Amino acid sequence: MTEEKILLDHGSGGKVSHSMFSDIILPLFENPELSKQDDGAVLDVKGTKLAFSTDSYVVDPIFFPGGNIGDLAVNGTINDISMCGANPEFISVGLILEEGLPIKDFKLILETMAAAAKKAGVKIVTGDTKVVPKGKADKIFINTSGIGVIPPNVNVSGSNAKPGDKIIISGTLADHGITVLSTREGLKFDSDIKTDSAPLNKMVQSIIQSNCDVHVLRDPTRGGLGTTLNEIASQSKVSIKIDEQSLPIRGPVQGVCELLGFDPLYIANEGKLIAFVPQKDAQKILEIIQQDEFGKDAVIIGEVIDKDPGKVFLQTNIGGLRIIDMLSGEQLPRIC
Numbered sequence: 566m567t568e569e570k571i572l573l574d575h576g577s578g579g580k581v582s583h584s585m586f587s588d589i590i591l592p593l594f595e596n597p598e599l600s601k602q603d604d605g606a607v608l609d610v611k612g613t614k615l616a617f618s619t620d621s622y623v624v625d626p627i628f629f630p631g632g633n634i635g636d637l638a639v640n641g642t643i644n645d646i647s648m649c650g651a652n653p654e655f656i657s658v659g660l661i662l663e664e665g666l667p668i669k670d671f672k673l674i675l676e677t678m679a680a681a682a683k684k685a686g687v688k689i690v691t692g693d694t695k696v697v698p699k700g701k702a703d704k705i706f707i708n709t710s711g712i713g714v715i716p717p718n719v720n721v722s723g724s725n726a727k728p729g730d731k732i733i734i735s736g737t738l739a740d741h742g743i744t745v746l747s748t749r750e751g752l753k754f755d756s757d758i759k760t761d762s763a764p765l766n767k768m769v770q771s772i773i774q775s776n777c778d779v780h781v782l783r784d785p786t787r788g789g790l791g792t793t794l795n796e797i798a799s800q801s802k803v804s805i806k807i808d809e810q811s812l813p814i815r816g817p818v819q820g821v822c823e824l825l826g827f828d829p830l831y832i833a834n835e836g837k838l839i840a841f842v843p844q845k846d847a848q849k850i851l852e853i854i855q856q857d858e859f860g861k862d863a864v865i866i867g868e869v870i871d872k873d874p875g876k877v878f879l880q881t882n883i884g885g886l887r888i889i890d891m892l893s894g895e896q897l898p899r900i901c
Contacts, residue, residue, distance in 0.1 A: 578787025579831075579892030583796075602800060603723050604648040604783060607715065614715035616651035618642055621708045625899040627674070629748040631759030634707055635674035636681035637835060637901060640764050641786070642709040643685050647769040648782045648838065650721035651713035656682060658692035659708035664699040674705065685764035687711070713766075719773055725780040726801035728871040731847035733840045735768065735854050736761065736862040737813045738790055742832035742900050743821050756817035763836030768857040772840065777850050781841035784834070786901060788892040791830035793839065794877045795891040806878045807867030807889075830879075831892045833900045841869065 574581040591599065598606040605618030620641050627634040639656065646653040658678065662671070682689050740761040747758060765784065772779055781801070785793035790812075798805050814822075814829050822829045836859055842850050847865060854860035867880075877889040 573898045574894045576787075576898070577892055577894060577896070579792050579894065581894065582787075583891070601722060601724065602796070604645040605651075605711075607649055607722075614651075614717075614719075616646045616649035616713045616715055617710070618645035618649075619708065619710035620645060621706065622901055623703070623706050623899050624745060624901050625703060626745070626748055627670070627704050629745050629760055631744065632762045633674055633677055634705060635676075635678040637760070637762050638707040638709045639678050639681040639685070639689075640762050641835060641901065642711040643687060643764045643766050644784045644836075644838070646711045646713040647766040648721070648784055649713070649715060650719040650769070650773060650779070650782065651715040652770055653685065653687045653711050653713040653766050655688050655690045655712050657710045658689055660692065660694045661702055661706040662694065662696045663702040663704050664696060666704050671705070681764065685766055687766075716773060721779055721782050723781055723783060723797045723800040726797055726803050726805075726841045726869050727780060727843075728803060728869050729844055730780055730841040730869040731844050731865050732805065732807065732867045732869070733842065733847065733851055733854060733863060734790070734813065734866050735765070735838045735840075735857075735860040736836070737815050737818070738834060738837070739814060739818050739822060739827075739829035739832035741835040742789070742897050743818050743827075745900050746825075746897055747821065752821075754817060754821065758815075758817050758821070761834055761836035763859045765836065765838050765859060768838070768854060768860055771853050771857065772850055775849065775853055777846035778843050779840060779850070780843070782838055784838050786833050786835060789829070789831040789833055790839070791828070791877070791889045792892045794889065795875075797841070798877050799875050801869075802874045803869050803871070804873045804876045804878065805867060806870050806880060808880045809882050810880075811864055811866045813862050813864055827896065830889060831896055833897070835901060844868075
């Protein structure tokens, strides 16, 4: 028998990643906070609810249209904290640098991190830097952790979806993944394709402050919308139906996906959120999101249904019903 080894699939955010988490990681570290499997941990510290999250970024290439690994890392952690219903306050930054990284590239990455933090209104307050010999890493890897305060009476979790909930997405799908892929492969297109990386904390705070009910917030990053919806369906023990005709996908991105054989439902997004909200509040929350600079293309894409718990269905353009499964392998490695 051959020895089992880590594969790129283990970092996909799909079935293999979830199997590694449930079979190896969770049994060793199991506790109520970790077991919820949300974007961040919700912690009760002497009566104050805090959200805490950490993420690591190994994207290749480190520069791409619309951003780079630095602002991607800051925005990613801001968004994970926000998806807990929290207002992000502080971030830490851990840097692993490869010997030979140009100082000008390093400075540019730090400058964009500082600008991203300032735009979101959060502080980078601590961190660490390590350097490894040339060939022992790939230019730069970044870890960011964040912490934020959850307002009283806010309870947002992937386990809270309920039948009848409407599902809102804040904008177009697959922009980030296709941008990174095309840059990595040196593909040139006449159209403007760029990352959607953006901080969503102000959008989330507007939703929270509206006093509308919000059951679930999640940013569909690795594994894309399809995998994220499967995670929520499993956590909440509900089924989900989305409408293919409602899915917002930019024409150039759709064209690249068709050309290369990718399904945009499984491509990473880095500046979008999905919100599960009661039908009575759906239109108001949609309008709030559309008023945000990063939510102008927001639409309602589906609903939670009381049928076949754990399943996600797509109502196709031709009237059929297709099962949307969790991503089974690594479609695009090192996308974030």
